[in-house]
Amino acid sequence: MATIRDVAARAGVAVCTVSRVLNGSAAVSPKTKARITDAMAELDYVPNELARGMFRQKSGIVSMLVPSIRHMFFGNLAHFVERELYRHGYKLMLCSTDGKKEREAEYMRTFRSNLVDGVILGVASLDLDVYENFKKPLITTDIRINDSIPVVVSDNDTGGALAADAFIRRGCKCVIQLISASERFVLSLQRHLRFAAKLRDAGIAVQDVEIKWDEFDYHGYQELAQSILDAHPEIDGVMAADMPACAFLKAAIRMGRRVPEEFCVVAYDGTYLAHVNTLDMTAVSQPLDEMAAKMVEVLLELIDGSEVKGTYVQLPVSFRQGETA
């Protein structure tokens, strides 16, 4: 690989002059500039980003750690985050814990080196000091670690209420909600609290079902749905993330329950998964694109050292009436 030195030699100038045309950091006479660009082309020169990064103490890479890439919520979020980062000249390093703490710890260790300029966390199940002593720009989505680590989240409180309303309107009597295992500080817990409270106020029975992140793939959810509905025919409604919601809807229909007359489903997240079923699912949808934009915006502010406006950014959710509740 040709280096800046090779280019300089070929163009008959000093390296710094090449560096100048490379970065436009100072004036260079048109003639030498032409010679240099020619030399670069001839040698097929590409600057070594590692060396650049070393000098600038900056790699241009942002990493995002999620429990699983396959889960729609994170997959879609990653999609939008990548798009935003690209707009700002950054690259995305997408890392999955695969639901394993050891992977999470290993990645957090890696992130502390200068390989990445900042980190977006979609999961945080390690000891608190891992995050508090993390010396780099760090933000999370949906996780409130402390007051100083910024978090971008959608309005879970309203989301829970909207979901509850849907069941109330349909006159459900016994509803369950699927809750991903309570990792600490998960803000989405709020939607479950609000959901349960609102239903109870309306005299409706609510039961929580805890599930572990990535313990289930779709097939696992389907079995879970099957066994729950078998064992508890009194259940006439379920709120869950898109994927498990799909599984419950499918199970219910296959058991001959009429939807939404006898059984209601509200999908939380509102990715396209909520619409692939024959019946459009009623859904509370999070603004993933806006969340991603905000996340990148805040993180880059942190990286650039500029003042961060708010350490808690909340975006509105929206209710989409479907045919399942």
Next chain:
Amino acid sequence: MATIRDVAARAGVAVCTVSRVLNGSAAVSPKTKARITDAMAELDYVPNELARGMFRQKSGIVSMLVPSIRHMFFGNLAHFVERELYRHGYKLMLCSTDGKKEREAEYMRTFRSNLVDGVILGVASLDLDVYENFKKPLITTDIRINDSIPVVVSDNDTGGALAADAFIRRGCKCVIQLISASERFVLSLQRHLRFAAKLRDAGIAVQDVEIKWDEFDYHGYQELAQSILDAHPEIDGVMAADMPACAFLKAAIRMGRRVPEEFCVVAYDGTYLAHVNTLDMTAVSQPLDEMAAKMVEVLLELIDGSEVKGTYVQLPVSFRQGETA
């Protein structure tokens, strides 16, 4: 951030000694070793991976370029690729062209710097020389650029045949297949050729419908399905990738077509999307996990400079009988 020099100073040794305990590259007396590890802990020292990479001419990062992260095929593939890379101590830089050539070109340019050790291509629509003159380890999935760039692919020929069989068995008369816009060298074209040939041999009408990558999101597919089925009621079968297959199944059922008696669907890819609908979709499924493993294996061979066994790796597909064909 503490550097190796700080550690050396604190431990009262030379930097190279610290480096030795860091990498275990040479024997160090237990006593000095202890002093050094203590110093590292006290200073919360983390090696600068950028500097390491600069020396080794290696970053430990592999990038993967796909048309879209949201598309199940690539999302799932990325999931498995990340998992495999992790096993081998590499990190994944996931990049999406978002269906845009300019982004593709820009990323290919970036990849030429030393920021990544190798590249996996899920899309290749630029001029041939971009790939042929690419000086780094490079492999593709589903794209045959030339004889020297390794490609990992599943058995599209058999896949097409298996799909065709399903329609033949059900006695379909008029089938369409959705083909993603023919970028050059896309090996999956073979499955469509075989599919069409086999159906025609059986006296069944086949029509190709071309779609552009990422021109449609799920909603777009649904409209497409709707309008096609409206305009051509004679169509009684469709083969498509999982997501558009979902859209067609939904459209057909909502139009009152009985599935599979009057209308058949075969999903190609076989991610879990093929199972979220109330009816399990009949599917030809690609072994994404094995493909990912192979891709990483071959790429790392290339990176390590060891002999690459084959430049064309083909893995078997499997047929999964569902309820839609």
Next chain:
DNA sequence: TTGTAGGCGTTATCAG
């Protein structure tokens, strides 16, 4: 407008 020199943090080579 252009060139020289030193350093970013790490590792390997070669002495001691």
Next chain:
DNA sequence: CTGATAACGCCTACAA
């Protein structure tokens, strides 16, 4: 077993 030194490729003072 340990230490000094020279790379790796690039960039920015500081000179000329």
